[in-house]
Amino acid sequence: MSETAEKSLNFIEQIIEEDVKNGKHGARIHTRFPPEPNGFLHIGHAKAIYVNFTLAKKYGGVTNLRFDDTNPVKEDTKYVNAIKRDIEWMGFEWTGEPLYTSDYFEQLYGFAVDLIKKGCAYVDDQSPDEIAAQKGTPTEPGSHSPFRDRSIEENLELFEGMRNGEFEEGARVLRAKIDMSHSNMHMRDPLMYRIKKVTHHRTGDDWCIYPMYDFAHGQSDSIEEITHSLCSLEFENHRPLYNWFIEKLEIFPTRQIEFARLNLNYTVMSKRKLLRLVEDGVVDGWDDPRLPTISALRRRGYTPESIRDFAERVGLAKRNNIIDIGLLEFSIRDHLNKIAPRVMAVLRPLKVVVTNYPEGKTEYLTTENNPEDESAGTRELPFGRELFIEQADFMEDAPKKFFRLAPGKVVRLKSAYIIEYVDHKKDAAGNVTEVHVKYLEDSRSGQDTSGIKAKGTLHWVSAEHAKDAEVRLYDRLFKDEAPDSHKDRDFMEFINEDSLEIITNAKVEPSLVEAKSGDRFQFQRLGYFCVDSKYSTDGKPVFNRTVTLKDTWAKQKGK
């Protein structure tokens, strides 16, 4: 992360620099990432993680990881582990041990008692429906609960009763006593505690009352002395309440700052919708490479560096945004171009016979592993009389701008020889089954004295030496740019039925059978591929296509 002197600051950095300049909190910066352990992290979270961790680090601060586990109905330890793994994989380190809002339940209870004693909270015996009815609407004020003016003593007694399990679920709640006619709905006597006789993933059955988000999140920030609590725009309306509790409780004044969350086109990001895709079997689990979850991106072959680069590029502001998926693809191409070894793989093989090459002969040709990185070295490729090239690299009736193999054309085989078209065979259906060519013996790569210039260069594998491999090609999961933006159509209607193509008979160069789970390659002229962690077996790797190479030829064809 090289910071050029010219680089302008985003609005949060400006706030932080102002705070540092003024010596606020001793110029200390402390942020937190507060996931609820009820689902998997996605690329939107990745931005929030990036923002919280890099901002703190930039100003010499640290970041807490705090699981916001105040709703035992939805939360589970299995998510805790997945979330920790994803953050670590992204390359970030939280300070100390992971923290949990549930660690503060006793303290939070004390805060509530304090508020009751100050006359700022009361126990309400009404049902959810009654409370909702009194809430009013955004344009009409609410009305007071008949229990609003209970004595402090009675409130204290009832609240303790709630804690002790004396009442049924839903029978009573604790509410803040603020203003039922406030223009901000969140200030109309919001709920602080509700009764839930549910086992919590960490505290077990110790509690049967649990604090609401609004009475847990800000207070946890205060307890941890978080200086800047960064959250998404939807919590803007909660900030007055956040500050009200800080003021009444006289606790550490964390400042909440909201920023716009990340949105990506051609996908969905909400946990609920992601869960539906998984449960309906549309995708193959939370880490299906077509999903925008961090575990899916990892499995697909994205690097942590590329995710961080992307998070930096999307910027930080308060404006709602929809980022083009193409930007994410740029980030991963940019990184993989520098680090991925180039290899030969033919996805849809077409047999080529080099008629003037000796039968039974094998020669080994040297090729560079990565033209962008000399230190990557070279390797030897077997070459023989029978080869496979890509079906799309031969055309019987080629347009003038087709730089590949066709009647009357010559092409270079990458790191090998220039070949010249001789003949081709077709089956009964008219499909080309075999192409015959002659090679130019004096055109060997690196020792070319033929004087011939070939316009195109093809990738290839030796038929005798090539290994079979399975390759999985992914396309966007949705056909619509914003599948969940249609008011009267379900996002599932926009599923792209062709988002996964499995090729079982790809031919790859022999070295690839030794590839290990997670290894990344550039299949020359095709794209970047990663050995799948789920379906690969020893000696039989399955390759996931991370992203294609930029393809200006395909673009031209489309015209």
Place this chain on the structure above:
RNA sequence: UGCCCCAUGGUGUAAUGGUAGCACACCAGAUUUUGGUUCUGUUUGUCAAGGUUCGAGUCCUUGUGGGGCAACCA
């Protein structure tokens, strides 16, 4: 018909009262044993109307458009 937030090329994001810049995308060209990479160049923008000012993307007013808020969810 309440409150809060937002509005700069196709998409994002800068300019903090003084030349509207950067990235991605797009288009054109150069290089290339990957139609990749790299390099060069072009096109495209301040929501509207008033006001303040020598000067407004920036400040003020009023509109318009978009987003959020009425879960015992977070």
